[in-house]
Amino acid sequence: MKYILALDQGTTSSRAILFNHDGGIVATAQKEFRQIFPKPGWVEHDAQEIWATQAGVASEVLHKARAKAADVAAIGITNQRETTVVWDRKTGKPICNAIVWQDRRTASICDKLRAQKLDKLIQRKTGLIVDAYFSATKVQWILQNVKGAKARAAKGELAFGTIDSWLLWNLTGGKVHATDVSNASRTMLYDIRKGVWDDELLKIFGVPRSMLPEVRDSSGEFGMTSLLGGSIHIAGIAGDQQSALFGQICTKPGMVKNTYGTGCFMLMNTGTKPINSKNKLLTTVAWRINGRTEYALEGSVFIAGAAIQWLRDGLGIIRQSADVEALAASVPDTGGVYLVPAFAGLGAPHWDAYARGTLLGLTRGTTAAHIARATLEGIALQVMDILKAMEADAGIKLKELRVDGGASVNNLLMQLQCDLLGVPVVRPKVNETTALGAACLAGLAVGYWKNLDDIAKHWQVDRKFKPSMKAAARTQITQGWNRALGRAKGWEEKSA
Numbered sequence: 432m433k434y435i436l437a438l439d440q441g442t443t444s445s446r447a448i449l450f451n452h453d454g455g456i457v458a459t460a461q462k463e464f465r466q467i468f469p470k471p472g473w474v475e476h477d478a479q480e481i482w483a484t485q486a487g488v489a490s491e492v493l494h495k496a497r498a499k500a501a502d503v504a505a506i507g508i509t510n511q512r513e514t515t516v517v518w519d520r521k522t523g524k525p526i527c528n529a530i531v532w533q534d535r536r537t538a539s540i541c542d543k544l545r546a547q548k549l550d551k552l553i554q555r556k557t558g559l560i561v562d563a564y565f566s567a568t569k570v571q572w573i574l575q576n577v578k579g580a581k582a583r584a585a586k587g588e589l590a591f592g593t594i595d596s597w598l599l600w601n602l603t604g605g606k607v608h609a610t611d612v613s614n615a616s617r618t619m620l621y622d623i624r625k626g627v628w629d630d631e632l633l634k635i636f637g638v639p640r641s642m643l644p645e646v647r648d649s650s651g652e653f654g655m656t657s658l659l660g661g662s663i664h665i666a667g668i669a670g671d672q673q674s675a676l677f678g679q680i681c682t683k684p685g686m687v688k689n690t691y692g693t694g695c696f697m698l699m700n701t702g703t704k705p706i707n708s709k710n711k712l713l714t715t716v717a718w719r720i721n722g723r724t725e726y727a728l729e730g731s732v733f734i735a736g737a738a739i740q741w742l743r744d745g746l747g748i749i750r751q752s753a754d755v756e757a758l759a760a761s762v763p764d765t766g767g768v769y770l771v772p773a774f775a776g777l778g779a780p781h782w783d784a785y786a787r788g789t790l791l792g793l794t795r796g797t798t799a800a801h802i803a804r805a806t807l808e809g810i811a812l813q814v815m816d817i818l819k820a821m822e823a824d825a826g827i828k829l830k831e832l833r834v835d836g837g838a839s840v841n842n843l844l845m846q847l848q849c850d851l852l853g854v855p856v857v858r859p860k861v862n863e864t865t866a867l868g869a870a871c872l873a874g875l876a877v878g879y880w881k882n883l884d885d886i887a888k889h890w891q892v893d894r895k896f897k898p899s900m901k902a903a904a905r906t907q908i909t910q911g912w913n914r915a916l917g918r919a920k921g922w923e924e925k926s927a
Contacts, residue, residue, distance in 0.1 A: 433504040435874045436492070436663070437866035438485055440510040440594050441671065442531065445484040447492040448866040449503075452879070454889035456863060457498075460491035467528060472535035475528035478516045481594065482601045489659060500661030506602075507667035507873030509674035509865050510594040512617045515569035517580070517591050517642070523605050526589065527577050529597075530569040537568035549635060556622045556629055558705060558714030558726075560782075566593060567619035567636045574637060587641040593618065595668045596644045599653055602665060607654035610644040611668040612724065616716035621646070623705055623716050626724060649673070649718035650872040667872030671865050672696045673717050675835060676727060678868030679859065680890045682883055685827040687818065688864070691838035694778075695732035695814055699821045700725060710780040710820035718872065728824055730779035730817035734788075735810045736838045738772040742806055748799040756843045759804035767792040768805040769915035772813070773922075780820040781920065789919035792911070807841070811848040812912045818852060831855045835864040842894075850900035851908065860891040 434457055439446040445464065449457040462484040467475040493499065513532035518525045530536070541561050544550060550561040559565055570591050574581045583589050592600065596610045615621040615628075620638060622629040628643050647653065653665040669677060672690065676698045679688040684702035689695055698717070705714045705726040717727040739752050749755050773786040790802070822829055831854055838844060839858055849856040861867055874880045 433879065434496070434498060434502055435870040435879060436489065436503045436506045437870040437873075438489060438506060438508045438598065439671075439866040439869065440481060440485055440508070440598060442511045442533070445481060445488050446866065447485070447488040448863055448870070449492050449496050449498065450867065450870040454861060454867060454871075454886070456861065458492050458496040460488040460495060462488050470536075472538075474531040474534040476514065476531055478518070478525040478529045478597055481529070482598065485598060486601070486658065493659060500659045500663055503659070503663050504879045505664045505666040505873040505877040506656065507869030507871070508595050508598055508665065509669055509671050509869035510598070510614070512593060512614060512670040512672070513564055513566050513569070514594050515566045515573070515591065516594065516597045517570065517573050517577075517589055518597070518600075519583075520588055520590050520605075523600065526580055527573060529594070530573065532564055534569065535563050537563040537572050540568045540571060544635075553619060553632065553635075556624075556632060557619050558616065558623050559619050560711065560713065565617060565619040567632070567638070570638050570642070571636045584639050584642055587639070589642055590644070591638070591642040592644050593670075595670075599665060599668070602656040602658060603654040608644045609647050609653055611649040612646055612716045612719040613649055613670045613673040614668065615646045617670055623714065623726070648720060648722065650720045650876045652876065664877055665873070666876035667869055667874070669718055669869060669872055672698055672729065673715070673727065674868030674872070675865040676700060676717055676868065677871055678864035678866070679833040679835065680883075680887045681833060682887075685825065685830065686833070687821065687829060688833045688835065689814060690865070691735050691810075691834060691836040691844070693735065693737045695735040695810070697730050697814065697817050697821070698727045699825060699827070700727055701825055702726070706824055708820075708824045710824055711782050712779050712817070712820055712824060720875070728821050730820060732810070732813040732817065733775045733778050734772040735813070737774065738770070738806050738810060739838065741774065742803060746802070748803065755803050755807065756841050758800050759807050760843050762798070762800040762804055765792075765805040765808055766794070766797060766801040767911070768797055768801045769911055770802065770805040770809040771915050771919040772806070772809045773919045777920070779817055781816075781916070783920050785921050785923040786919045787922040789915060789922070791915050791918060807844045807847055808908070810838070811844060811851050812909070814848060815851045815909075829854050831857055833857050833859065835859065835862050845894075845896045846899075849896040849898050851905060853898050853902075853905065855898070856896040858893045858896075860893045
């Protein structure tokens with residue numbers, strides 16, 4: 432029996448999942464690694480620890496399934512995206528800790544770029560909004576701040592990559608320095624229309640071309656690894672959110688997935704044309720297969736599952752996160768209460784760093800249950816705002832929303848989401864869609880699955896939620912939400 436091995440390298444843990452031909456999970460293994468916070472706003476990972484944990488869980492998952500390297504048809508890699516590693520080509524050792532996507536140390540570099548009016552040019556080429564989130568300013572910072580790095584980079588001694596490239600380098604014993612187009616599109620150095628590393632951007636950020644990985648299709652040959660006791664093809668790579676879009680079989684324009692985790696990540700497939708967002712969404716490459724590039728619009732909600740954790744840890748009205756559903760379901764509505772979960776400001780389409788979390792509409796009759804329900808509603812309303820922005824940008828009407836991630840098991844949240852959007856919400860049987868996407872890309876490349884239709888056959892629905900809310904109730908909730916948003920915006924700034 433042949434399997435596909437997916438390596439899912441996330442922000443807090445490395446995982447390995449073995450899939451069979453039906454897209455079912457055979458075995459999983461997971462190991463957490465350290466989060467390093469050297470200064471406020473700085474977030475780092477030890478890239479060698481990431482490699483050690485990822486190699487460890489890959490061996491462990493084969494052991495669990497009593498499988499050998501010969502039983503694995505191919506490996507697919509998916510990864511936390513913008514996190515940046517720079518290493519020495521000779522020794523293969525990183526020259527400093529990896530700078531994580533969450534890290535804010537380069538915010539001042541971004542301010543300067545905006546002051547120089549370079550943000551429009553950068554957005555036109557990359558589809559990205561100038562922000563410390565992306566890799567370009569992180570590489571720039573490393574070259575400017577790590578002793579001798581700039582001179583070594585100029586001599587061609589250093590390599591840069593996102594985590595997929597780092598894993599690929601180690602899996603192939605330093606033979607392959609490559610990435611896929613979805614990860615390249617998150618670096619802020621890649622022209623997503625021309626499909627090349629861009630000379631003008633490299634000059635702006637001071638990154639030598641010699642540091643960069645080769646950009647390949649998301650599904651195709653990346654090299655061989657013999658680390659698991661025999662030769663295995665590495666045949667698929669995609670950034671985590673793009674991988675989840677593929678794993679949800681959102682392969683036609685207008686199809687959308689949302690991953691409900693700590694925050695929410697929504698991607699809409701827009702087909703072979705990149706769409707310039709007028710609503711401050713990101714334009715990104717979804718994947719490239721057989722030389723055909725497909726694009727997506729992306730929007731994120733900063734706080735989703737984290738708002739439920741706050742009810743648990745901050746307010747203490749629930750013991751564990753799973754308790755929120757029963758508590759919120761014990762009342763028929765929020766009793767006019769709104770929670771705007773802007774604990775870390777507001778993301779797309781508002782982009783207000785000065786917004787703060789706001790609880791409104793309280794009366795003497797308000798109970799913990801009303802606040803719990805308002806929290807779930809606040810998550811669903813944030814998602815609705817982004818999806819409305821996507822519809823406006825793409826000129827495509829949403830037909831359904833495919834969902835995954837930890838909080839998607841909350842049936843009440845999914846029903847509220849469905850009611851507020853007025854379209855069905857569909858949850859698949861396999862919730863591990865990020866890893867499944869990487870497995871599908873790899874399996875496609877080696878003929879394990881014949882084509883997209885063959886993959887789509889195995890995608891199974893766990894539950895389909897259908898809208899039951901009346902239009903008048905939806906309008907009322909939305910109007911109240913917009914008023915609440917108005918109160919939350921600019922809060923910190925105004926009180927200063």
